[in-house]
Amino acid sequence: MTTEAFTTTGSRRDRGGRPTDEELTTRILEIGADLLHEQGFAALSVGQVARDAGCGKAAIYRRYPGKAALVAAIIESRARLGEAPDTGSVREDLLAHVLQNQSNQEGLGFATGRGMQAMFEPEVYPILWDSIFRLRRERGVAIIARGVARGELPDDVDADVILDALAGLTLYRQAVKGIRVDRQHFLNVIDALLVHPPRLLTGDIEGD
Structure with a gap:
C-alpha cells in the first residue's frame, strides 16, 4: 500500500507536503x-x-x-468535447452537437461577460481554433455529410451556414442576452434548417 499523501481531490503531494x-x-x-x-x-x-x-x-x-x-x-x-454523435439521424446528431456546445459555454463558469469575450481575442482565438474549435467544426461538418449520404439533406447544402446559425444562436442568446436556449428552441431551429436547408451559392461550389 502506498504511503504517498493525497489531497481531497485525489492528486498526489510530495513527501514534504508541497503541492505537486x-x-x-x-x-x-x-x-x-x-x-x-x-x-x-x-x-x-x-x-x-x-x-x-x-x-x-x-x-x-x-x-x-x-x-x-x-x-x-x-x-x-473547462471545455469538454464529448463523444462525436452518430445516431443515424442528422436531426438528433445536430441537437447533440449544439447541446455539447451549450454545456461547454456554461461549464466555463462565465457563460456571459468578460470571460466569454476573451475567447475571441486575436491572440487567444487561434490557439483555441487549433485545440478545440477546429475539431468541433469538423464534427459538425461530418454530421451534415452523413445527413447528405443518407438523403436527409441535399448535396449542395451549405454546412457552414447551418453550423454558424446554431452556434450563433447559442452564443448570442446566452453570452450577449443572458437567456438560456431551451432544448425545444434548438429543435425548432434545427427543424427549420432541415426543412429549408441553406444551399451553397454559385460562387461557393467547387469548380464554378
Missing part, C-alpha cells in the same frame, strides 16, 4: 478563471495570477508562454 505540479497548475487555472471573469482579458495580469496562486511568474511562464496561452488554457480546461 498538477495541483499548482489547477490552482493557476482556477484563480486565472476567476480573475478573467472579474477583469476581462485586457486587465488580466500574469503577475496577479501568480500572486493569488502563491507562486512566481516563472512558474506560470514555464507552463504558458504568455497571457494569451494562459487564457486559452483556462478555457480549454
